[in-house]
Amino acid sequence: MRQRPRRDSRGILDPGRLLRQVRFRRRLAAPALHAYVEHYWLIDWELTEPFEQRVVPHPAVNVVFHGQENGPETAEVAGPASELFAITLHGVGRASGVQFRPGGFRPFWRRPVAELTGRRRPLAGTGLPVPGPVCPGGDDDRCRRLDALLTGWGPAPDPLTAEATALVEEIRADRSILRVDDFARRHGVSTRRLQRLFLDHVGVGPKWVIRRYRLQEAIEQAAGGPLDWAGLATDLGYADQAHLVREFTAVTGISPAAYARSLS
Structure with a gap:
């Protein structure tokens, strides 16, 4: 605990x-x-x-x-x-x-x-x-x-809630989780079941959760000092640095470089 x-x-x-x-x-x-x-x-x-x-x-x-x-x-x-x-x-x-x-x-x-x-x-x-x-x-x-x-x-205990919560926590903690189909196979379930479980209990799909946690990690690392953005993009499962830059900018409203400059 x-x-x-x-x-x-x-x-x-x-x-x-x-x-x-x-x-x-x-x-x-x-x-x-x-x-x-x-x-x-x-x-x-x-x-x-x-x-x-x-x-x-x-x-x-x-x-x-x-x-x-x-x-x-x-x-x-x-x-x-x-x-x-x-x-x-x-x-x-x-x-x-x-x-x-x-x-x-x-x-x-x-x-x-x-x-x-x-x-x-x-x-x-x-x-x-x-x-x-x-x-x-x-x-x-x-x-x-x-x-x-x-x-x-009066929350009603539900084993599906516990399953969904544990799966999301695993995604948050393990940066090697990058693809929904690989994650589903790891747990012996279909991607369709995983999608239904997440939408019902979390409110968003597993792909969204993976991308959001990886983007949040990029934001947090940007606050820590200069970064190798190309290397970080690879580590976080983006196709290339440009893909990370586009998603970072679309969600935050500011490019990674401009965000890093604003912090300094």
């Missing part, structure tokens, strides 16, 4: 700037929820001018509670998204979020997660019970409220 949340910056564009502008923390959920929840994320900010943060989303569902000073708290469910996510923060505020493990929202939602892909829905419109304010108080208070909320939603 994990003792601490992961500390990588995968998906976060210019993570150093994020940490200079806001207080960003990750916390683990209660042990009974670890099978479903990757981590909670907590953000607090006091800004003198607007700050835009951009994120290349993971293949995961997030439930987000957002509170602006002296304003009402909002809550929404954000499904897996193929496009770059950008949010502009201003003034004084807080956000408390649940990042589910890929496939981990299915036992709460109890419907195909593909229904949420590319969509953001108010929590009140999903049929799930809506809590009182989550964001007030310290980190422990906020996490206890999230634990109570998810426990109250």
